[in-house]
Amino acid sequence: LFINASSEYEQHPEVRKLNRLGEEHIRKIAEAYRDFKNIEGFARVVSLDEIRENDCNLNVTLYVFPEERVEEIDVGKEWKDLREIEGEIAKIEEKINGYLREIG
Template sequence: DKTIKKAEFQRERFRFVKAPDRYADWLWIQHLLASAKPSTGRIAVVIDNGALFRSGREKAIRKGVLENDLLEAVLLLPEKLFYNTGAPGAILVFRKNKPKERQGKVLFINASQEFESHPTIRKLNRLGDAHIQKIVKAYKDFREEEGFSRVVTLEEIRENDYNLNVTLYVYPIEEEEEIDIPAEWKAIREINQVLKEVEEKLRSFLEELEYDVE
């Protein structure tokens, strides 16, 4: 009886696939999903980025979660937020009963550039109030912003083999440096003038040594 109950418990808790022993992220996620209320359950989990795209059993679990429309949002965090690693993490938001307008879709948020230096710990970054508000607003509004957030259909995620790597869907916009043409031209002329003066001094020195500099 104990063996049967244990097997039933495992089927209920880990309904998709048993996660690999080396990586327990999706094992824990399945347990949380099984514990959440069917009508109002909502879960947010901080995970290692590798869990978003590793193959094998983890991919099979991602597929099961996505096909059951349980994933609502994926948030890529900045690097150097955590004491034990400089690598960026990610937050997955799951919802047991998604609103109709969000069904069959996942919101991807690339917050990798939304950080400030930690005021007391030099090697760390942190999310400032403005960064947090921006992330929360994007999630609440389920909105798109170029280079920051994007609503992706399940069909597109299927095409990408259930890969949830945020940069696959949202890549931050790199700001182009403005060039002050007059200032740059002035600097070039000044450099050329310095080079001309150096050349004249060198020529004079070589002539004194009776070198042919023509």
């Protein structure tokens, strides 16, 4: 049984760059192990013959393909954010040009 739990984590509450397994993630991994069955994008029972066909390579992603996550994008919000950033850039450029006029 191969389990790809690479996306099963939560951010550590105190250390920003550190991830950890939460209770929900541990439960999901243990349940997959206990049930010993295929779960799309998460777990797969693989025969020894298939492992041999892959030169005994035990790389999990060779046997369990993680599901692709499609991120929903709010185009209207992103467009609004872009316009705000462009406005901020224009103000900063104006400020810089003022400084340049002062010095020379």
